[in-house]
Amino acid sequence: MLTKAEFDWIVSKVDPLAESVSAVQMEGGISSLIYKVALKTSGKIKYVIVRMIDDKQWLKEEKDLICHEAASLNHVGKIGNIPTPRWIASDVRGKHCRYPALLMGMLPGTVVLQSDNQPMWLEKMAKTLHAIHQIPANDFSWKYYAYHPLSNLRIPNWTKVPDAWRAAFAYMKQGTPAYEPVFLHRDFHPNNVLWEGENVSGVVDWVNACVGPAGIDLGHCRYNLAMLYGVSAAELF
Structure with missing residues (x-):
């Protein structure tokens, strides 16, 4: 209270x-x-x-x-x-x-996690993220940095495929791909998108916004979608 x-x-x-x-x-x-x-x-x-x-x-x-x-x-x-x-x-x-x-x-709308039309739901979220990335970012002070340094990566002891983890880590350590900086939400996923009917009515939780590679937002949302609905939903997004 x-x-x-x-x-x-x-x-x-x-x-x-x-x-x-x-x-x-x-x-x-x-x-x-x-x-x-x-x-x-x-x-x-x-x-x-x-x-x-x-x-x-x-x-x-x-x-x-x-x-x-x-x-x-x-x-x-x-x-x-x-x-x-x-x-x-x-x-x-x-x-x-x-x-x-x-x-x-306060924005109108509610979080929707179970849509009757998942392809439409995913498409409108994707279009919303794309629109965020079109916001001019040159004068925004906060810049992207990795929350977890590559030097801290460890293969989990519960995995049955350690070689897959080892290969993924090796790939990541090759270096950051070239990219054009865009404005990032930095925590874009279904729980931060509001809906009214079939339309997005708002995006909330902007405390992590920054300038950096678009793939950070894309990958973060794909991870959340894969955990909630499976890899096929992440691929469609």
Whole structure:
């Protein structure tokens, strides 16, 4: 539940005359507490989202997470061709909230993981990712880097095909392929895409956005699709 100080901060940033109505913690946040907050302003109910990052290790490794996501939302928001949350305010040091926090507008739609028409569902996600990669990226400050250095790769002791892992590692260590830098979401997968009916209504969770190779987004989404639905869905995507 949000504290009074957190409610007061949210109200002050949205509309000082607003009345706080409710706050519901949303599911899905692995490294963050995410709340859907209802405010009554000018006689109408307005919904906003507050994300508080409570993963201490992540904050230690990346001290600028809140600034990063705010910059991502503002960068994408300027383009206007991808539905994304509108940045409202940041509590970078957790002065008003329990943890560093970002306040943003709420997008319509829901996550869809079981589509009645998977080929259409995959195609529209692919087109959405392609559109993200068309966003101008030259002036964006955050650049791609590998989360896991190649020197840390180890063959898992549970595998029955160690030679396949060994061959994959050898291939990866040949070097990074040449690429044209594009704007990346960096965590694009079905849980971060919202739908209304058969149309994409928004893309959320922009805290990792950066400039780098398009294949990073493609590979990350393919991995998630393969784990959820099998390799055939990843191939179709």
